[in-house]
């Protein structure tokens with residue numbers, strides 16, 4: 638897991654709000670204006686720049702993160718709304734420098750696209766596999782339909798999610814990853 642890079646003790650200005658939340662398992666705190674978007678707070682206040690901004694109005698899915706286990710557009714949420722929440726970002730997927738099953742499958746199946754859409758795809762795929770460990774192709778396509786990339790046919794991405802699901806099923810059956 639890549640840790641947040643906390644900036645030096647933030648200066649609290651009039652009207653600023655101290656926001657505490659657990660991010661990728663780590664309790665973190667920062668300061669935000671009431672209007673600060675959660676994605677900007679993660680990137681600029683906490684230094685977690687893996688989450689990207691595409692459209693900035695809830696259409697493209699690039700900024701998808703998990704908030705209390707649910708996929709959310711972090712460009713449609715304010716940092717102050719996330720106080721006390723459990724946040725997961727793309728930086729939290731790998732453990733001890735090892736990519737998780739979905740990241741490995743994206744790599745193997747050529748699901749990786751650019752640095753803007755891929756983090757959102759990975760987080761949406763993570764949410765899907767947590768909610769439905771054995772999705773059909775149609776369910777994968779429907780779940781990822783909110784993550785837009787006009788540069789791909791989505792085949793590699795769908796294959797990657799299927800592959801990760803199959804491996805996770807094998808791991809839970811056999812006690813180890815296939």
Ligand code: FES
Pocket residue numbers: 689690691692693694695696697698699700701710711712713
């Ligand atoms: S940047 Fe949030 S949905 Fe596009």
Ligand code: FES
Pocket residue numbers: 750751752753754755785786787788789
């Ligand atoms: S938007 Fe990322 S490769 Fe198409």
